[in-house]
Amino acid sequence: MFQKILIANRGEIALRILRACKELGIATVAVHSTADADAMHVRLADESVCIGPPPARDSYLNVPSLLAACEITGADAVHPGYGFLAENARFAEILKDHNIHFIGPKAEHIRTMGDKIEAKKTAQALGIPVVPGSDGGITSDEEAHRVAAEIGFPVLVKAAAGGGGRGMKVALTAEGLSQALSTARSEAKAAFGDDAVYLEKYLAKPRHIEVQVLGDGRGHAIHLGERDCSLQRRHQKVWEEAPSPVITPAQRHEIGETVASAMRKLNYLGVGTVEFLYEDGKFYFIEMNTRIQVEHPVTEMVTGIDLINEQIRVAAGEPLTLRQEDVVFEGHAIECRVNAEHPTTFRPSPGKITHYHVPGGLGIRVDSNAYQGYSIPPYYDSLVGKLIVHGKTRDECLMRLRRALDEFVVDGIDTTLPLFRTLVRTKEMAAGAYDIHWLEHFLAEEIKGV
Ligand code: ADP
DSSP, X not given: OOSEEEEOOOHHHHHXXXXXXXXXXXXXXXXXXXXXXXXXHHHHSSEEXXXXXXXXGGTTTOHHHHHHHHHHHTOOEEEOOSSTTTTOHHHHHHHHXXXXXXXXXXXHHHHHHHSHHHHHHHHHHTTOOBOSBOSSOXXXXXHHHHHHHHHOSSXXXXXXXXXXXXXXXXXXXXXXXXXXXXXXXXXXXXXXXXXXXXXXXXXXXXXXXEEEEEEESSSOEEEEEEEEEEEEETTEEEEXXXXXXXXXXXXXXXXXXXXXXXXXXXXXXXXXXXXXXXXXXXXXXXXXXXXXXXXHHHHHHHHXXXXXXHHHXXXXXXXXXXXXXXXXXXXXXXXXXXXXXXXXXXXXXXXXOOEEEOOOSTTEEEEEOOOTTOEXXXXXXXXXXXXXXXXXXXXXXXXXXXXXXXXXXXXXXXXXXXXXXXXXXXXXXXXXXXXXXXXXXXXXHHHHHO
16 A cells, blocks of 8 residues: 555645545645645645645646655655646656556556547447547548538537537537637647547537446446536536436446446546436447546445545555445435635635635535635635535435535635525426536526526
8 A cells, every 4th residue: 555645636635635545544745836835735734845836837737846746755656636637647657657656547548538539439449329420530621511411410519638618619500610610629729739629419408427437457347326417507517416316227227337347348447437418318428537526425425435545545556345236326415516706607706715614414525625714816726615415315415405505604705605505496406307508598597687
């Protein structure tokens, strides 16, 4: 097992990883930018190293600084969390060259899944159903028109290097396709330095349902069920739940087995998420994330399995002892991402938290690095914390969520808590009857109504 883990991240996920390390008896090193010197995970870590000024490229993405921090502290492994360097295959290789373990999959798997065109081809070859679309990258307007005519409009142009919903453009008709192609290309070039794009059928009313997997890199892999992340704004997840309100145990078993068997064929190591769109009873692969996800706690709440503990143990070379039949799903869990943003305009609201009170009681979990007097720096994402609620049934979970949201106090900054208080009382959320576009429509109506 590792002796000392350097946590190459910040915010709630750095704290979450630190907690897992403490429970495993592993020493921890926090790294931080000058803007994060007062962060909770820095206070709680055994050691901490300042790795640079506030901009992420000079600190959390600064590989020489991170290597120096490993060297100074003698850390033998690095946990990258999510975002930053978590899906950077080159970083995993550099660590390996320095005899430091990367807590994540093999570099080759990160690389394959990081290119969405390659990922889709790989998924298809492994027997995972994919969204109909171009076989690979689109190289000319003529090719795009030919593929679009085959699959039918509307179509979606997507960036091979895409992430965070960027570089995606819908073409409703043939007339708009050339424009969508060039906009997606230039957006992708600007955001990722790579203008490769591909074409997909644009699904009108899908849900976003993803499968959590865990593998030991030696041919053993299991699935931990699905998460429904259909509540989205600008292709970003806002609320996640497990199980999905719309799939049956038989469907869960089938898609879970399809994915787990693909991971066994790949000898996949660590945690991963295979993301699907789901429409009219069918699953369509969109991408795979080769890291821990923000929304992993909902899976932990319904399975009782500590995903980061498992991730660390398999990264250290321990065999995965969990068998598929050990994974038992109990009750229902919902996560709300509480952001430091205005609840209707979504304008970021960094600043000092003057009062902070988190809800408690049975079935309530708050993953957050915030505390009273903490100042949210303006340089990073606006996540204040995640409220995760568990109940025996979805109804109990919703009832508990309403209660917990009413108890949650974060003063001094704007947060999205009022939005969740409204959402949890809508008939669509109560019924679980929402697709990936529902929130945008709802928000447009709300603003009209004000
Ligand atoms: P990113 O890597 O940028 O997050 P994804 O491929 O994961 O991109 O897609 C993000 C979101 O975009 C999905 O959750 C869904 O809301 C929407 N989306 C992606 N592909 C399609 C599609 N073919 N049809 C309709 N919506 C899509």
